Amino acid sequence: MIDLSKISAHSNKTEIITSLAVFMLVLSGCREPEKKSVRPNILFIAVDDLRAEIGAYGKDYVVSPNMDAIASEGSLFLNHYVQVPTCGASRHALLTGYRPWKPIHLSNQALEKELSDKPEDSIPETFIHRFKQEGYQTIGIGKISHSADGYVYGYEESPSQKRELPHSWSELLFDAGKWKTGWNAFFAYADGENRQSLKKQVKPYEAGEVDDEGYPDGLTADLAVSKLRELKDPDQPFFMGVGFFKPHLPFNAPKKYWDLYDRNKIPLSENPNIPENINLKSLHESGEFNQYTLGEEKASLSKSVSDSYARKLRHAYLASISYTDAQIGKLMRELKSTGLDKNTIIVIWGDHGWHLGDQRVWGKHSLFENALRSTLIIKSPFLEHRNKTVETIIESVDIYPTLLELANITSMQKTDGKSFLNSMEGKESEENEVAYSxxxxxxxxxxxxxxxxxxxxxxxxxxxxxxxxxxxxxxxxxxxxxxxxxxxxxxxxxxxxxxxxxxxxxx
Missing domain, CATH: 3.30.1120.10 (Arylsulfatase, C-terminal domain)
Known part of the structure; x- marks a missing residue:
């Protein structure tokens, strides 16, 4: 350190200025680094059917160390609600920043019908497209829109080359492995079969004697890790979307993730009965779940499944969460080993919740809390964004303007969402916070x-x-x-x- 008191009064002006300049350089080196002026990378991880059911949300029976660690270092949103409790419609609202305003927006076909045939315009089709317009390399891996691999085709059809989001992705990747197509992989069983090929004569769960790559999410993680290595020294910022299938039905995961749990210690639903004073049309008969016809019991509003079967199903759901958590851990380790973590914002988003026997329902598709509240975690490398827990009510449509603001990108249109960056920085939020679904x-x-x-x-x-x-x-x-x-x-x-x-x- 330079001692200014030792600068003689007889020192000439040049010596004093030089000494002060050196002192200021040394002093600046001791300061905490400021936020980078370059735009941050974005790693957006979508997890299908993940309600707020990880350790970070106080669910101490869930084994989710990787997501918990990300939450502890970033922002965990305690009150995040989706616009629509079904996959495609929820993702349409997220990606466009608009609440649904016509019936197709409540459908899994919302993105296909609304966006897949539209020509490119200066108004972006999604916030991903907006990043691309600003020079980002945008890479999609797995299920980010509704389609399992980003292309438009039916569950039992051959894949097409028609993109669900024609203008958002610079590059669209997927490894379907032995299942051959994205939709086969989405409903995959460990032996290479799938729900469609087996004509729904399947159980809604499986503990496969396989490694992580024995199910599609392991292949997705490997593909994402490989791509991150390519991006180690990027000449442009990137937005990478990685979509994991589990814990969506069927609840299939390698057996080692089932072995993390003692089934007898897994709690049953806190609200297993139909609410008083409602019409049963507010709920449903668990039709999606009951498609898996070899399940030991059928779910219905007239009778709850047995406690033993409920525990088995909840065990399967938790094993699927732990499997996905392990895949997320692979991505986090790669980010750190490449140094990309220093300038990459990480988002983990569950596309909606899920009734695990709550109100006698197994599935989503309701306007109750368990179907509408889902996981949201954002980890930013910048200190001012490290607010551990955020109690502000957040809607999925709010994510669009928030990510643009985090990257210092202006929006090309007014969305229904509003940025919650202030909440991430621990500042007071606006009054009358509400979420609409x-x-x-x-x-x-x-x-x-x-x-x-x-x-x-x-x-x-x-x-x-x-x-x-x-x-x-x-x-x-x-x-x-x-x-x-x-x-x-x-x-x-x-x-x-x-x-x-x-x-x-x-x-």
Whole structure:
């Protein structure tokens, strides 16, 4: 360190200026490095059907060390809600930044029907396209849009060359392995068969005597790791989307991940019964789950499955989570070994939740908490973004403007979402935070303390209200007994009414 007191009063002006310059250089070297001026890379990991069911959310029975570590070093969003509780429609809202405003937006075909045939425009088709417009190399691996591999074709059809998102990706990659096609891989069993090839004569779970690459998500992880190595010294920033299939049905994972659990210690649902004062049309008969016809028991609203079978299914779901978590760990290790972690923002997003026997339902497709709340974790390498837990209510449509702001990219259009960067930095959030979700001819609004759902149907009741301070498991609809509260909340609910039931043009 330079001692300024030793600079003689007789020193000439040049010597003093030189000494001060050296001192300032030394001092600047001791400062904490500032945020890079170069744009950050983005690693966006989509996990299919992952509700807020990892250790970081207080689920201490779940083995998810890699996601937990990312959450501990970044931002864990405690109250993230999707717009639609089904895969394709949820991803349409995420990618476009728009809440659904016509019926097709509630369908798994939303992206195919709305985007796959459109010519390229200055207005981007997705936020990924916006990154590409700004010079990012955009790489898609696995299921980011609805299609398992990014191409448009049916479950039992041969793959096409038609992209679901024609303008978003610089490069689209997938390794279908022995299953040959993306959709076969999506419903894969360890012997190379799939739900389609076996005509649904399958169980909804499997503990395969295979290594990680014995199921498709292991191949996806290997492909992503290989691509990260290629990007070690990029001449342009990258956006990499990596989509993992599990824990989507079938709940198939290598046996070693099943062995992480003692089934007898896996808790059953906290809310296994149908809520009081509702119409059964608010729920469903677990049709997707029951397609797996060799399951030991069928799920229905008239009767719960046995506790032993419920534990087996929950065991399978958790094993699938642990398997995906291990694949995410491979990506994190590669980021660190290549040094890419120093300038890469990591996002882990669950496309919706899942009822694990809650309200007697096995599946998504409802406007209840378990179907709408999902995992969201964002880890940024910049210190001001390291707020450990975020209680702000976040919608999936908010992710679009937030990622653009993190990368200092302007949006080309106004989206329905709003950036939550302030929440990541621990600053106060706006009042009246709400999340809107849509399904089954209904609209649901989540506030800090309440969920109000309004159904556009003839069957009563059409209003449901749940008070989470006294009923966190949504066991009783109190709308009929809370007229004044409903009247107070309805105007806020109506702000989220996009006219979807009337199929009106977007304003």
């Amino acid at each position: 849509y399904f089954k001819d209904g609209i649901s609004m989540r506030t800090k303390n309440y969920r109000l759902t309004k159904y556009n149907r003839q069957d009563e009741p059409t209003l449901e209200l749940y008070d989470y301070e006294i009923d966190p498991w949504e066991t009783k609809n109190i709308a009929a007994d809370s007229i004044k509260l409903v009247e107070k909340l309805l105007p806020l609910l109506e702000k989220g009414d996009t006219g979807i039931n009337q199929n009106t043009p977007r304003k």
